[in-house]
Amino acid sequence: MSANILIFIEQRSGRIVPASRQIFAVAQELSLKTGGKIHAVIAGEGIGNLTDEITPLQPDSIHVADHPELRFYRAQPYAQALCAAIKTSEAQTILFATTSLSRDLAPRLAARLKAAIATDCLEVSTENGELRIRRPMYCAKCVGTFSLATDRVQILTIRPNAYPTPVPQAGTSATIQSLDVAFSDHDLALKVVDVVSTSEGVRDVTEADIIVSGGRSLQSKENFSMLYEMAETLGAAVGASRAAVDAGFQPPSRQVGLTGKIVSPRLYLAFGIDGAIQHLAGMRGSKVIVAINTKAEAPIFSVATYGCVADLFTLAPLLTEEFRNLNGSN
């Protein structure tokens, strides 16, 4: 089998998902070891011009599945398009960024190809020609190291921000190939009726570099506006603990944790969050964690980089002010 690598470039409404660019770092590392070629595939409708944004990341070729039926993501037609790309690229290793799309598509594709699959990998390496990955398990209380069988296609989804995006290179070129895709009625059984935004104009926690998060101790929906103000100053997203979501202070889409979203931003600020194991499961991969809590023994401090034993209602406005000053002075 060839050691070719195929990267799935995810686009939403014509915008490439940043985490898709990061996985070029994984592909480049693997390709150095195995000599495999790096291919990319992108699917959607009217997305041909996006290849210009991918070329500087230096794939050997880009496979484009441009079709009206691919306008919205749907597992079956997308799986079909990917199968076509895998065939023409002769790829053995398929890489996705971990997103809601790949969580849905990658396992379906794995079943179709009887592939080996590992989702949400933190680290990828090769050892004696074998692919090895590390992934969090058991509420991030353990990390598992796995090897993937070499006799079949291997599918990996990579945790966003686990790898930095390689520096784009100017003046590079890649072969662009358009993929011939055709769908049966069966592939198209599912219809996307509508996509409604739940973001209320703020970034989703899974896509933010900075997250300002609040817990039950914020006491009300209104008090969260304090955190929204700070988030706006920082260009950050707002997150919440489950207790804050269950109390109705924040919508479920903002919940971070085991039954919420898994995040790994550059900076996570936790205001009045106790740090229950199920919350840590969602955010302990953040690069820098700041905890603000009145209780010095709160478990959140066990993962925090910086801790402030303080009342959030006093500290949050002061911090927003400091962040604002910083922006002003830059």
Place this chain on the structure above:
Amino acid sequence: MKILTLAMQVPDSRAALKISPGGKSLETRDLKLICNPFDEFAVEQAVQLKEQRSDVEEIVVATIGAEKPNQAIRTALAMGADRGIQLCDDIFSGQDEILLAEALAAAIRLQETTFDLILCGKQAIDTDSGEFGPALAEFLDLPHVGAVVKLDISEDGTSLRAHRRIEGAEEIVECPLPALITCEKGLIEPRYPSLPNLMKAKKKPLQILAASDLPEPGCLTPGLQLLELTPPAPRPPCTFIEGPPEKMARELVKRLRDEAKVI
């Protein structure tokens, strides 16, 4: 309409874990096992459909695992599932969800019943892989909708409409039945099984199948091999910022900018 729900047992998220010497498994002695929380959403959704509609004939719960007494089956039957199927064999104790989904698809095909709706959890809180549902749908050649936060079945029971959670948005999709969905937090609040219902659950039918009961299952060599379990990389110790609030705020922001370089 016949509904199949999946349910599996997992260690309680609150449990402290101990990695066995050799690093290939967890110490299971004293480990509290519960029904996967996402599977409780699936079972609750099935039970509410049966309570609300006259056309739901049966709810079957299926699990795969090497251990016989199964917390997930017990919970699901007590919540209102009518009968259980358990695939019980040592070869099902591994971590390869594709292999398990293929085995379950084979077991489903053996049933006299065909299911109109299959409900799974979005992910298992032990491996967090989230692979099983979409893989099972593929093996059964059914459409699937992942991460569902709202589900409506048409009055005539031939199609579904679902809201699926994605980054910053919800997708609203429609699809004919039979279909498979995976249940996300926010879909529904599961009930607590009452003590009498837990007792009654013991009398509900449970079919136990071994791997040898299945017709030749396809690939059945694991694609994934666990080499080692390790504790997560330790985080650097916490630097506490002291002083009155104004000073604290200034100092923290300075550190974030100059030391951590994250703002």
